Amino acid sequence: MEELKLPPHNLEAEQSVLGAMLIDSEAAPIVAGILKPSHFYRESHRLIYETMLQLFSKAEPIDLITLSDALAQRGVLEQVGDVQYLTLLANLVPSSAVVEHYAQIVQSKAILRDLINAAQQISAACYQQEEVDSVLEEAERLIFQLSQSRIRRDFQGMPEIIAEVYERIAHLVKNKGSVSGLATGFRALDELLSGLQPSDLIIVAARPSVGKTAFALNIAQNVAIRQQQAVAIFSLEMAKDQLAMRMLCTEARVDGQKVRSGWLDANDWAKISEASDILAEAPIFIDDTPAITAMEMRSKARRLKLEHDIQLIIVDYLQLMRGGGRTESRQQEVAEITRSLKALARELQVPLIALSQLSRRAEEREGKRPGLADLRESGEIEQAADVVAFLYREDYYDQDTPNRNIVEVIVGKHRNGPVGTVKLTNLRHIGLFSDPAPEPAN
Numbered sequence: 001m002e003e004l005k006l007p008p009h010n011l012e013a014e015q016s017v018l019g020a021m022l023i024d025s026e027a028a029p030i031v032a033g034i035l036k037p038s039h040f041y042r043e044s045h046r047l048i049y050e051t052m053l054q055l056f057s058k059a060e061p062i063d064l065i066t067l068s069d070a071l072a073q074r075g076v077l078e079q080v081g082d083v084q085y086l087t088l089l090a091n092l093v094p095s096s097a098v099v100e101h102y103a104q105i106v107q108s109k110a111i112l113r114d115l116i117n118a119a120q121q122i123s124a125a126c127y128q129q130e131e132v133d134s135v136l137e138e139a140e141r142l143i144f145q146l147s148q149s150r151i152r153r154d155f156q157g158m159p160e161i162i163a164e165v166y167e168r169i170a171h172l173v174k175n176k177g178s179v180s181g182l183a184t185g186f187r188a189l190d191e192l193l194s195g196l197q198p199s200d201l202i203i204v205a206a207r208p209s210v211g212k213t214a215f216a217l218n219i220a221q222n223v224a225i226r227q228q229q230a231v232a233i234f235s236l237e238m239a240k241d242q243l244a245m246r247m248l249c250t251e252a253r254v255d256g257q258k259v260r261s262g263w264l265d266a267n268d269w270a271k272i273s274e275a276s277d278i279l280a281e282a283p284i285f286i287d288d289t290p291a292i293t294a295m296e297m298r299s300k301a302r303r304l305k306l307e308h309d310i311q312l313i314i315v316d317y318l319q320l321m322r323g324g325g326r327t328e329s330r331q332q333e334v335a336e337i338t339r340s341l342k343a344l345a346r347e348l349q350v351p352l353i354a355l356s357q358l359s360r361r362a363e364e365r366e367g368k369r370p371g372l373a374d375l376r377e378s379g380e381i382e383q384a385a386d387v388v389a390f391l392y393r394e395d396y397y398d399q400d401t402p403n404r405n406i407v408e409v410i411v412g413k414h415r416n417g418p419v420g421t422v423k424l425t426n427l428r429h430i431g432l433f434s435d436p437a438p439e440p441a442n
Contacts, residue, residue: 007041009041014077015089017035019089019091020093020102020299022064022067023093028062031100032053034104035049037050038050044079044080044085048080048086051074052067062249064087083292109289113273122135122138122139122142125138133293140299168431179193181194181195181200181351184196185218188423189422189424199347199350201385203387204353204389205356205374211407213237213238213246214250216316217250220284223312224282225282230285231310231313232294232312233316234316235286236317237316237320244424248279251272252272253432255430256431259272283331287300291322294340296323297315301348302348305350311351312352313353314352315355316343317357318341318355318357323336338380340356356381358390359374368397369410371412372388382413385413389409389410389411392407393407394406405428407426408421409421425437
């Protein structure tokens with residue numbers, strides 16, 4: 001006969017936590033920030049802890065007298081072992097100095113029990129022969145939810161929130177000119193956006209061959225190399241080696257055509273070698289799965305967040321993604337994809353740059369500068385996005401323009417700030433975007 005296995009638990013740690021809260025008034029706020037009543041394995045311990053939290057929330061002392069009285073008022077004093085058991089708890093703890101350690105043990109055991117429950121749910125779904133994608137998504141959600149449960153996040157009152165905001169403003173005042181988000185590496189654009197903000201969905205849209213991918217790769221390199229922050233790139237259009245080749249040419253400042261044709265001199269080789277060493281150390285992660293679904297992307301991004309703490313996600317490009325299920329139209333599918341990208345940015349608390357194609361309508365109007373109405377396939381893109389930026393280059397339409405190698409970044413929507421236009425220099429042969437040289441003084 002198979003031995004009955006008890007769920008993971010540590011009664012001694014639970015008793016130590018409760019005992020510490022009885023003998024030390026400073027233990028309650030520490031434990032309350034870590035444990036919920038459901039973390040306790042023994043039902044009587046849950047009841048005792050719930051009652052302690054009620055006393056703590058009313059700023060009342062937690063001791064043998066107040067706790068036993070509160071338990072009696074709830075009608076559960078005998079159920080938890082009466083005053084004798086409370087006295088035992090208080091006497092079990094020689095010191096409350098390590099109460100945080102005890103609380104973390106209790107939390108860890110609770111997470112293990114939750115993992116067992118999650119595994120049982122996943123197993124049940126498999127036996128019910130539900131769709132594989134749905135089961136995988138639910139399994140991923142359950143596991144990720146548990147991995148995040150150790151991160152302390154709860155309601156905050158306005159005093160704490162205002163204090164944090166005030167401190168942030170004070171930091172910005174002290175560091176005038178700095179950005180509050182992740183710097184793109186382009187001075188004027190960072191000033192306009194205050195950097196790329198956590199949880200923001202940033203749409204970068206342009207007609208084909210204007211430079212969307214090169215622009216996004218420049219930002220990725222600026223973030224990963226100059227700021228040493230991890231970046232995830234989902235490339236649905238180009239293979240990972242093609243992207244790496246582009247980044248290598250940009251970092252080395254070597255003509256991409258020369259590299260592809262093999263016509264490199266000794267100086268070029270030296271630059272390529274140095275750039276290779278730099279990029280080899282860059283925390284950039286590329287996935288080139290074609291036609292990836294939002295569900296697959298979410299799963300991979302969650303894993304990268306856990307393993308490498310990615311701070312930026314780039315998707316190239318939105319219209320090549322597939323939705324998770326059946327939709328009545330392509331417009332609805334794109335709307336679903338866009339909402340899922342915004343949800344991913346919020347869940348991981350990172351900015352997400354999604355490249356997007358533009359319709360031809362912009363080319364039919366005078367000036368040909370794109371606007372929000374030109375976003376292809378769905379108005380939901382504009383609705384879900386926090387920032388919408390368009391890339392426009394005059395030499396795309398007029399080869400004889402004096403504004404060659406100038407790209408306008410037109411910020412047409414900025415949910416939390418101003419809109420405007422920023423000009424960048426773009427050397428297409430090496431794929432480099434940069435701030436334009438300052439105009440000479442008169």
